[in-house]
Amino acid sequence: MNIGIVGGGAVGLLLAAYLGQRHKVTVYTRRLAQAEQLAKHGVSLKKNGETVTVAVQARPFAGAELVEPLVFVTVKQYDIAAVCAQLDSFRRVRTLVFLQNGMGHLEQLSVFADKNVVVGVVEHGAFKLDDRAVVHTGVGKLLLAPLYGSPAMAAELSGDDDFPIEWADDWERxxxxxxxxxxxxxxxxxxxxxxxxxxxxxxxxxxxxxxxxxxxxxxxxxxxxxxxxxxxxxxxxxxxxxxxxxxxxxxxxxxxxxxxxxxxxxxxxxxxxxxxxxxxxxxxxxxxxxxxxxxx
Amino acid sequence: MNIGIVGGGAVGLLLAAYLGQRHKVTVYTRRLAQAEQLAKHGVSLKKNGETVTVAVQARPFAGAELVEPLVFVTVKQYDIAAVCAQLDSFRRVRTLVFLQNGMGHLEQLSVFADKNVVVGVVEHGAFKLDDRAVVHTGVGKLLLAPLYGSPAMAAELSGDDDFPIEWADDWERxxxxxxxxxxxxxxxxxxxxxxxxxxxxxxxxxxxxxxxxxxxxxxxxxxxxxxxxxxxxxxxxxxxxxxxxxxxxxxxxxxxxxxxxxxxxxxxxxxxxxxxxxxxxxxxxxxxxxxxxxxx
The missing domain is CATH 1.10.1040.10 (N-(1-d-carboxylethyl)-l-norvaline Dehydrogenase; domain 2)
Known part of the structure; x- marks a missing residue:
């Protein structure tokens, strides 16, 4: 499956490293320099002293046209407005997964109400070391729930022991x-x-x-x-x-x-x-x- | 006049330096090492880049018999209980001036109710550099008011431009x-x-x-x-x-x-x-x- 990930912070890189091991992942970054680093060297996942490097594609988010049917949005909540403002970029996306803290941004997500929208919380400890390296400091889980539409393609994802994925019915909960x-x-x-x-x-x-x-x-x-x-x-x-x-x-x-x-x-x-x-x-x-x- | 000062913190040293220029001052410290330093080298007052050194006497407070008729108590409020516990040391003292922050200690001062008790606030900026040096960072005033008895000997003190002394009637205020x-x-x-x-x-x-x-x-x-x-x-x-x-x-x-x-x-x-x-x-x-x- 082709998966897009908007945001190259700790959560974005963690997802890229785990999902990139089974899927073709493209990371959409704020800065060109980070995209270049990721595309050239891949994303490095450090855990318990070991490092795994996973190849990913990467490009700047600004002005990009996202071609992946499934896209994770991992930017901070205060950047959600900027993501929503670039609505046209998501024309071809069918399922969006939003992983922000807080709830104040949910209203803004109504611009995507014609797509499948999933919200989720990341219960992992992760720490961004540099533009292409993330340290997985604590294994938790990725907990998802549908907000609009169906889970669709997101439901096809399978996690693993270090990166389990769980589903819930009640997004508010x-x-x-x-x-x-x-x-x-x-x-x-x-x-x-x-x-x-x-x-x-x-x-x-x-x-x-x-x-x-x-x-x-x-x-x-x-x-x-x-x-x-x-x-x-x-x-x-x-x-x-x-x-x-x-x-x-x-x-x-x-x-x-x-x-x-x-x-x-x-x-x-x-x-x-x-x-x-x-x-x-x-x-x-x-x-x-x-x-x-x-x-x- | 002979003046005792209990406490060798910033306030104690500041008082010792200013009062010591006109009076015979003895500083009662917690630690013997500080008393030795003060007795040997005097107290250094640093202000606007200039240093004045004033000779003082000094000895540890524990077990001392205070012979000065007028004594300033400059310890922190949380050490007032220890001062009051050594009540016998103040047998010969006639007037006590307490310069603590807060008001919770006032009840404890009733053990001195047979003496003249003055309370006051220090509106100076002062900074203790080491055991015998204090920096006068801001000129304010020493504001005093009688709590029990009369101001007595404390009223005879005269301040100067850098260390003015003022009196108020209302200690609570x-x-x-x-x-x-x-x-x-x-x-x-x-x-x-x-x-x-x-x-x-x-x-x-x-x-x-x-x-x-x-x-x-x-x-x-x-x-x-x-x-x-x-x-x-x-x-x-x-x-x-x-x-x-x-x-x-x-x-x-x-x-x-x-x-x-x-x-x-x-x-x-x-x-x-x-x-x-x-x-x-x-x-x-x-x-x-x-x-x-x-x-x-």
Whole structure:
């Protein structure tokens, strides 16, 4: 099968490396230099000290006409608007899989409502080493659910032990489940500049996590708050030694996904008149760190 | 006049340097090594690139009998209990001046209620360079008010242009005025790890400052909240290029004064049933940074 992957970040490269072992993959990048690197040398997947290199095709996304029937969109949520603006490029695509954090972008996906649209969450730990190398730091799964139409070609994909693919019926459930975890762990680790495990190991940080969770749960449609909390704790423990993506974004002076994650929760809450002082405070902290933190 | 100074931190050394120019000063330190340094070489005061060295006497506080009629206590608030526990040492002292941040320690001072007790706030910028050197980074004033008895010998002190001394009638007012500034600027700069000026210059940080102020003002007895806010902004601007003491404590892995400052506000609020989610959150953040932040 021919598969397109829009975005050459950690998730894009991880997908390219695993799917590229069985399919003909083309990576659509923002920068020409990255596309050239990938096309010339392939994508390198590093895991447990071993490196596998997988041949892929690659070209810049801007102005491209995507010829693959199945395309994964792996850009950050704040770049979804730019992808949607290039709607014509997807004329020949039949099935799109969107792998963004948050839920604020779902409305924008209605421009693709005549195609099969799948949304999913990536439960892997992955770290982009350079333009063509990704480190697979934690094996999880790719969890997918149809948003519009049928799963179509995406349903034909088979994962493997290191890269399992699972399907769910309820797209809202999988996105909310991921969002609540991201809404608590990511902003706190980024604000405090600590590894995920510190949120459990340092008692006052654990209390902060509980306080923030308490506000988030007022907004997100959780079936079982106790279960959601347990999942957060579980993920913190399993990724204790990892730095969250938002931590890394702040540490490297990059834009974070705070808008997509906690900003979305804040907006939802405000629309319903729920006071969310902590969420507002933490969103401000991350916005400040993104914007003008010359000291940080 | 013979003057004793308990504590060899930035404030203790600053007082020793200025008062030592006109009076016979003895500094009571925690560590013998510091007392030896001070007694041997004097205290060095650095200001605008110039250094003045002032001869002082010095000895360890533990077990000492203070013979000076007037004693300044400059230890951090969390060490006041240890000072009070050594009550016998102050048998011959007639007037005590306490220069701690916060207000939670005032109850403990009742053990000295048979003496003249003065409380005060230090509005200077000072930075301890080493055991016997202090940098005077910002000229402010020493503001004093009687708590028990009369100002007594303290009233005889005369300041100078670089070290003015002022008196106020209302001890609660001067402590609250200082506390509200410390409660907002110190914890935020320490949490965000930014200079004081960033709280004004970075719009989302300024919003955080306003949010935190909004909770603090619900607890502290402010006569004029607008004026208090203006004073915070004014101090932020005047010290824009400085790092707050709490920032420095966190950066250097030292214990902070969070308990004395925001912890006190939290307790006061709790006692009156006022919900203070942000204050609780920020107190936890600083407690965590003090305790177990192996990454920070």
């Amino acid at each position: 999988i996105l909310v489940d991921k969002l609540i975890v991201n809404a608590v762990i990511n902003p706190l680790t980024a604000l405090l500049q600590v590894k995920n495990g510190a949120l459990l190991d340092v008692a006052p940080y654990r209390e902060m996590m509980a306080q923030l969770f308490d506000e988030v749960r007022q907004v997100l449609p959780l079936r079982d708050a106790g279960q959601a909390w347990q999942r957060i704790v579980h993920i913190c423990r399993n990724t204790a030694d990892n730095y969250s993506s938002m931590y890394m974004d702040v540490a490297n002076g990059r834009r974070t996904e705070i808008d997509a994650i906690l900003g979305y929760v804040l907006k939802q809450g405000e629309a319903r008149g729920i006071a969310l002082p902590l969420i507002r405070f933490v969103v401000c902290a991350l916005k400040g760190k993104e914007g003008g933190n010359a000291d940080g | 001067i402590l609250v005025d200082k506390l509200i500034v410390n409660a907002v600027i110190n914890p935020l700069t320490a949490l965000l790890q930014v200079k004081n000026g960033a709280l004004l210059d970075v719009a989302p940080y300024r919003e955080m400052m306003a949010q935190l102020f909004d909770e603090v003002r619900q607890v502290l007895p402010l006569r004029d909240a607008g004026q208090a806010w203006q004073r915070i902004v004014h101090i932020c601007r005047n010290t824009a290029d400085n790092y707050s003491s709490m920032y420095m404590d966190v950066a250097n892995g030292r214990r902070t004064e969070i308990d004395a400052i925001l912890g006190y506000v939290l307790k006061q609020g709790e006692a009156r049933g006022i919900a203070l989610p942000l204050i609780r959150f920020v107190v936890c953040a600083l407690k965590g940074k003090e305790g177990g932040n192996a990454d920070g």
